[in-house]
């Protein structure tokens with residue numbers, strides 16, 4: 309063929325095609341395979357109607373406009389089938405929307421994904437939801453929905469992912485859920501007012517991989533362990549606060565014969581469990597277990613006859629949380645000898661005594677080590693510098709963790725009761741609290757907490773070789789000697805609490821280079837000399853230095869010997885309020901200016917993508933955070949001007 313003819317022919321064809329498809333688009337129908345159709349009028353109107361019945365203070369739905377020519381496939385949160393132009397996904401999570409779930413959704417008859425997570429929807433889940441039979445993904449979590457959960461949800465046979473968590477539903481979880489045999493993820497967590505009639509329905513969900521029923525009472529569920537064991541694909545199970553210990557017969561006799569499950573992540577915190585639970589725990593789980601959270605129970609040891617077996621053999625364990633139980637005796641040596649893959653070890657708030665076993669130094673991958681609030685004595689082992697992951701800076705990738713369990717991976721640290729006290733101080737620390745929470749959900753936080761024990765001797769200088777450490781808490785012990793001069797090497801350290809020990813020596817020699825911290829407490833020791841005059845150390849509240857009679861200089865009001873009264877900067881001590889504002893401000897500025905910002909932001913954004921629950925809390929916090937920053941910045945400049953005009 310002559311090339312010219314070919315080109316002209318092609319152009320003609322192209323032209324024709326464009327016209328045809330435009331016509332088709334305009335007609336809003338047809339089966340053209342190459343070009344996506346515009347969304348249908350019916351669906352566009354349904355969406356507009358849905359919007360009209362909502363309050364949208366954040367203007368999340370501002371792209372949803374009513375002009376005739378608008379293609380709703382282009383609207384934010386709306387996804388269409390790329391050929392038919394039918395709306396198949398509606399994702400308006402975390403949009404700040406308020407209102408009821410209206411029946412205009414019914415006209416989106418091809419919808420497969422509906423995600424309204426973390427808004428302020430109220431009222432009931434309407435019965436009609438059961439007619440949206442194409443749904444495969446339904447996430448209504450973290451709203452204010454109430455009433456009973458409609459049984460019609462049981463007709464959504466194609467559902468793979470169902471999340472109703474964190475709402476105010478009452479009544480019984482419908483037995484019809486047993487018809488949802490394709491479910492892979494079921495989250496009924498934090499539905500405090502809901503109950504289960506029995507668990508028989510659960511045993512039909514043979515594809516279930518992740519199940520969360522936090523705070524729903526299982527107190528009357530005999531043989532519930534048998535049911536769980538029948539879920540052969542279950543990877544992640546969370547039963548926090550489910551009154552599991554009230555069950556008279558947790559398992560049947562035939563259970564003892566059955567094979568083990570494939571559970572990798574098991575959360576049984578806050579259930580008042582006693583050691584008799586080991587009977588079923590060790591059968592329920594085998595050495596696939598990666599995450600075990602038994603915090604907030606009343607376990608007091610491992611029975612002699614079981615000592616040879618179970619916990620020791622969980623050699624794949626990454627996260628072990630035994631906080632807030634009644635364990636006593638020495639910290640078991642086998643933790644350090646056998647559980648070599650631990651990233652997280654939390655033994656907080658028990659009654660462990662004896663010395664810190666050197667075997668713990670073999671846990672090279674450990675990132676969170678919390679032995680606080682026990683009765684440990686002796687010295688801090690100098691072999692801590694063998695904890696290589698804490699020596700290395702930067703983030704270590706989390707290998708081979710299933711996405712269901714990733715969310716829970718480091719929740720290890722946040723299931724025991726005191727979490728709020730621990731992370732909230734004043735506004736700056738509140739921010740820190742969230743940041744830390746977010747960091748730790750991704751497994752990025754590196755922290756050692758040995759506080760509230762009876763440790764003696766000096767702080768070994770080897771500790772200061774943990775260059776990657778973000779937080780170190782040694783407060784409320786009986787530590788002696790000077791703060792190692794090399795502590796200034798720990799550039800990643802954001803939080804350092806050495807309060808309430810017997811540390812002595814001159815602060816300026818050890819800490820003058822620590823201008824990167826944003827939380828420091830050295831109160832109630834025997835430190836002496838001038839507080840080093842770098843900005844960061846001056847920026848903390850005076851109370852962080854109280855109780856050291858021989859410490860002097862700002863921010864304390866006590867002058868050092870030989871200081872001329874007029875040389876003391878007046879900015880900080882000027883007034884109570886002004887001083888505190890300045891303290892916080894330096895903190896904020898540090899967050900904005902230091903490494904904290906880049907990593908912090910990356911971490912926050914990264915974590916937000918992954919972590920729904922926290923995101924909800926975070927955005928609420930973020931709003932007040934914006935205001936706070938604004939106010940603080942204004943106060944800062946006002947203070948600055950006052951100083952300049954002096």
Ligand SMILES: *[C@@H]1O[C@H](CO)[C@@H](O)[C@H](O)[C@H]1NC(C)=O
Nearest residue numbers: 346377378379380381382383
């Ligand atoms: C979608 O919106 C973008 C800009 O917002 C525009 O460029 C594009 O043409 C729109 N597409 C359709 C199919 O309307």
Ligand SMILES: *[C@@H]1O[C@H](CO)[C@@H](O)[C@H](O)[C@H]1NC(C)=O
Nearest residue numbers: 342343344388389390391396
């Ligand atoms: C259309 O969607 C299908 C599946 O949803 C996808 O595999 C395909 O790549 C999409 N095509 C285009 C052009 O986006």
Ligand SMILES: *[C@@H]1O[C@H](CO)[C@@H](O)[C@H](O)[C@H]1NC(C)=O
Nearest residue numbers: 399400401421422423445917
């Ligand atoms: C909805 O959007 C959020 C944030 O953009 C995302 O994390 C979530 O996975 C989406 N939901 C679905 C079902 O795709």
Ligand SMILES: *[C@@H]1O[C@H](CO)[C@@H](O)[C@H](O)[C@H]1NC(C)=O
Nearest residue numbers: 350354357411412413414415
């Ligand atoms: C659904 O669409 C039909 C036809 O467009 C309309 O008559 C009806 O009112 C719509 N229903 C809802 C609930 O919006």
Ligand SMILES: *[C@@H]1O[C@H](CO)[C@@H](O)[C@H](O)[C@H]1NC(C)=O
Nearest residue numbers: 430431432453454455456478
């Ligand atoms: C559900 O919440 C609404 C307010 O959104 C309230 O009027 C109603 O009484 C609540 N119903 C139940 C059963 O709690």
Ligand SMILES: *[C@@H]1O[C@H](CO)[C@@H](O)[C@H](O)[C@H]1NC(C)=O
Nearest residue numbers: 462482483484485486487509
């Ligand atoms: C759905 O569940 C209910 C209650 O468990 C049951 O009676 C009914 O037979 C189930 N329907 C089907 C079609 O399996």
Ligand SMILES: *[C@@H]1O[C@H](CO)[C@@H](O)[C@H](O)[C@H]1NC(C)=O
Nearest residue numbers: 506528529530531555556557
């Ligand atoms: C569980 O077993 C106990 C003891 O036999 C019995 O009293 C109780 O009624 C059983 N609970 C249920 C829900 O069957």
Ligand SMILES: *[C@@H]1O[C@H](CO)[C@@H](O)[C@H](O)[C@H]1NC(C)=O
Nearest residue numbers: 560561562563564565566567
């Ligand atoms: C358990 O298995 C043993 C032999 O493997 C059998 O004798 C016993 O009856 C089984 N027990 C139950 C309750 O199934």
Ligand SMILES: *[C@@H]1O[C@H](CO)[C@@H](O)[C@H](O)[C@H]1NC(C)=O
Nearest residue numbers: 549550551552553578579580
């Ligand atoms: C655990 O026991 C305490 C005291 O006996 C009781 O107050 C608490 O409600 C129990 N918690 C659970 C989850 O059973």
Ligand SMILES: *[C@@H]1O[C@H](CO)[C@@H](O)[C@H](O)[C@H]1NC(C)=O
Nearest residue numbers: 666667668669670691693694
């Ligand atoms: C610390 O590491 C060194 C060198 O790898 C090793 O010789 C020593 O035994 C380790 N100490 C402990 C207590 O594990």
Ligand SMILES: *[C@@H]1O[C@H](CO)[C@@H](O)[C@H](O)[C@H]1NC(C)=O
Nearest residue numbers: 680759760781783784803805
């Ligand atoms: C350090 O631990 C003590 C006691 O366990 C606690 O009161 C204090 O708040 C902790 N410090 C920080 C900065 O978290």
Ligand SMILES: *[C@@H]1O[C@H](CO)[C@@H](O)[C@H](O)[C@H]1NC(C)=O
Nearest residue numbers: 683685686761762763764786
């Ligand atoms: C801490 O240890 C010291 C010396 O070993 C001892 O005198 C003191 O009673 C211990 N304090 C506690 C609370 O155990």
